[in-house]
Amino acid sequence: MTPVLDARDLVRIYQGRQGLFARPTPIRAVDGVSLAVHPGETLGIVGESGSGKSTLGRMLLGVDPAQEGEVRFNGCPLPAPKTPEWRALRARMQMVYQDPLAALDRRLTISVQIREPLDVHAFGTPAERDARVHDLMRSVGLRPDQADRYPHELSGGQRQRVVIARALATNPDLLVCDEPVSGLDVSIQAQVVNLLRDLQGGRRLAMVFISHDLKVVRNLCDRVAVMYLGRIVEDGPAERLFANPQHPYTQALISSVPEPGRPLETRVILQGEPPNPAKRPPGCAFHPRCAIATDICRAKAPPLRATAPGQTAACHHVTGAPASQAA
Amino acid sequence: MTLAPPPATETAARNAAHRALRRVTRLPVAVGLSLTWLALMLLCAALADWLRPYDVTQMDLMARLSPPGTPGHWLGTDELGRDVLSRLIQSIRVSLIIAFGATLLSALFGTTLGFLAAQFRGAVEHFVVMLADFQAALPFLIMSLAVLAFFGTSMWLLVALMGFYGWERYARIARGLAISAGAQGYAAAVVQLGATPRRVYLHHILPNVASTLIVSMTLTFPEIILMESGLSFLGLGVQPPESSLGNMVGFGREYLTTAPWIMLAPAVVIMLTTLSISLAGDWLRDKLDPTIR
Numbered sequence: 001m002t003p004v005l006d007a008r009d010l011v012r013i014y015q016g017r018q019g020l021f022a023r024p025t026p027i028r029a030v031d032g033v034s035l036a037v038h039p040g041e042t043l044g045i046v047g048e049s050g051s052g053k054s055t056l057g058r059m060l061l062g063v064d065p066a067q068e069g070e071v072r073f074n075g076c077p078l079p080a081p082k083t084p085e086w087r088a089l090r091a092r093m094q095m096v097y098q099d100p101l102a103a104l105d106r107r108l109t110i111s112v113q114i115r116e117p118l119d120v121h122a123f124g125t126p127a128e129r130d131a132r133v134h135d136l137m138r139s140v141g142l143r144p145d146q147a148d149r150y151p152h153e154l155s156g157g158q159r160q161r162v163v164i165a166r167a168l169a170t171n172p173d174l175l176v177c178d179e180p181v182s183g184l185d186v187s188i189q190a191q192v193v194n195l196l197r198d199l200q201g202g203r204r205l206a207m208v209f210i211s212h213d214l215k216v217v218r219n220l221c222d223r224v225a226v227m228y229l230g231r232i233v234e235d236g237p238a239e240r241l242f243a244n245p246q247h248p249y250t251q252a253l254i255s256s257v258p259e260p261g262r263p264l265e266t267r268v269i270l271q272g273e274p275p276n277p278a279k280r281p282p283g284c285a286f287h288p289r290c291a292i293a294t295d296i297c298r299a300k301a302p303p304l305r306a307t308a309p310g311q312t313a314a315c316h317h318v319t320g321a322p323a324s325q326a327a
Numbered sequence: 328m329t330l331a332p333p334p335a336t337e338t339a340a341r342n343a344a345h346r347a348l349r350r351v352t353r354l355p356v357a358v359g360l361s362l363t364w365l366a367l368m369l370l371c372a373a374l375a376d377w378l379r380p381y382d383v384t385q386m387d388l389m390a391r392l393s394p395p396g397t398p399g400h401w402l403g404t405d406e407l408g409r410d411v412l413s414r415l416i417q418s419i420r421v422s423l424i425i426a427f428g429a430t431l432l433s434a435l436f437g438t439t440l441g442f443l444a445a446q447f448r449g450a451v452e453h454f455v456v457m458l459a460d461f462q463a464a465l466p467f468l469i470m471s472l473a474v475l476a477f478f479g480t481s482m483w484l485l486v487a488l489m490g491f492y493g494w495e496r497y498a499r500i501a502r503g504l505a506i507s508a509g510a511q512g513y514a515a516a517v518v519q520l521g522a523t524p525r526r527v528y529l530h531h532i533l534p535n536v537a538s539t540l541i542v543s544m545t546l547t548f549p550e551i552i553l554m555e556s557g558l559s560f561l562g563l564g565v566q567p568p569e570s571s572l573g574n575m576v577g578f579g580r581e582y583l584t585t586a587p588w589i590m591l592a593p594a595v596v597i598m599l600t601t602l603s604i605s606l607a608g609d610w611l612r613d614k615l616d617p618t619i620r
Contacts (some may be wrong), residue, residue: 082518090521096567103516106618107534117520150617166520 003036004206009059009069031230044221053228070145094167098179104151111147117169136165157188236311246313328472361603372420381410422572430491454532459495493547524544538612545608549601
């Protein structure tokens with residue numbers, strides 16, 4: 001089965017300046033990331049702030065062009081941004097934003113905004129578009145009488161539903177959600193996550209779900225990729241990755257989620273802060289915070305290696321998959 | 328009740344009270360009056376040929392410098408016995424054409440350049456910002472004097488020249504707001520939906536920045552009237568026998584002590600019109616914003 005999205009060795013470098021007269025230093029925000037998303041699959045991308053999650057999301061959509069590597073969508077390379085081909089492709093791939101109020105035009109009613117992609121891509125007749133807007137609003141759980149409301153008149157959860165309805169208007173194949181529930185209350189988070197899961201199940205939609213919230217990712221995603229400083233350090237099926245994390249960073253992340261019945265002392269507490277991406281440590285980028293780091297970690301960056309079927313980790317101290325873990 | 332924009336130091340509570348008060352009184356009295364005045368001025372400008380009791384150049388040498396209230400010359404006459412009311416009506420037409428034309432021109436020009444800078448960034452943006460800085464640093468009056476001295480004065484040249492007044496403000500506002508909308512907010516989202524730049528700018532960014540631009544226009548409008556008055560006063564604006572409000576003030580200056588009405592009548596019109604524009608603009612901005620309805 002061809003993946004909807006196939007990314008190989010993506011690199012994105014920003015030029016950062018440390019001071020007024022300092023020479024610009026390259027910041028490798030995304031550094032050699034490869035991943036694939038299949039139809040109907042949800043890939044979660046987790047990591048700390050500044051690990052390059054959002055940049056990666058924008059690159060997967062072709063909003064930020066990849067400086068090295070390639071993104072293939074349904075087998076074809078992405079066209080350059082802002083070209084007519086790129087714009088036409090927007091009907092097939094869409095995005096859900098972290099801050100729905102910022103992503104919506106505050107001067108237009110929500111029905112006009114949900115209708116916008118249909119108008120942009122000349123979808124059907126005007127009457128069909130109206131009917132589609134009505135269907136979309138119902139499917140994301142908005143009442144018909146809310147059609148003429150302005151974004152500021154809705155609650156945060158309702159706004160995010162508007163953004164989701166707008167993203168799904170053209171029936172895309174791929175949806176990239178960039179921290180879609182981080183700005184919402186916990187109770188609303190669950191509603192939006194359930195909504196996304198329901199919508200996805202009915203449409204064979206491929207989804208990339210970017211979040212720092214492991215509970216949400218565990219709940220929603222089929223596969224999870226853990227990012228640290230622009231690289232994927234571990235990747236695998238969600239169930240197995242959460243049950244049996246291999247990389248020390250993943251272990252620390254997962255143990256940070258409190259679980260009823262588990263004593264708090266077993267938590268792995270990371271020392272220090274994520275290093276400055278402009279001054280990436282030599283060798284494994286995680287070694288200054290790693291409890292099991294040895295000399296090889298300081299000298300050589302570990303490649304991603306399979307630890308179990310479908311699961312890979314980038315760590316010198318993780319050996320190949322023992323048979324007991326593969327189950 | 329005052330309708331001036333509240334000072335920034337005012338607390339949010341007072342602001343809210345202010346808004347609530349406005350909602351109660353649907354059309355504030357001051358705004359009603361300013362809209363009426365502006366309508367009157369537009370009517371005056373449109374129907375000048377029928378409203379004028381006399382021709383602007385018609386002299387009544389027997390009734391020179393007659394004070395306001397003289398039968399037949401309700402606003403008095405000037406030193407040549409020309410009817411002040413007739414000249415005032417004609418001046419309103421000329422000044423309004425210049426001020427409206429130039430305000431629209433500079434808003435259009437500045438906003439377009441600002442959007443172009445925001446869309447293309449890079450070299451285009453540098454060029455536009457440089458032009459705006461150049462315009463802001465240049466004493467506009469000196470430039471106008473040079474242009475008018477070289478090309479002579481005509482109504483259209485004057486409008487075109489005034490149209491360059493204040494464009495750099497629109498350009499800066501439009502560029503700044505468009506960039507911020509494009510970096511994070513709704514404009515980026517609409518681009519990601521696949522909309523063309525034309526659609527993004529005309530359907531989304533322009534309506535969102537319109538309120539700020541309108542406020543800027545209400546500031547430029549009086550300035551253009553005053554600028555035209557200044558040029559006319561220096562003899563480079565509207566040329567006699569045509570008259571404009573500034574030109575009337577300029578020539579009436581000599582008679583300020585003996586026949587103040589020659590100067591006061593156009594001065595009052597300038598003041599009331601610019602005040603009305605400011606009040607109406609402020610009200611319009613609030614009306615156009617759905618978030619403070």
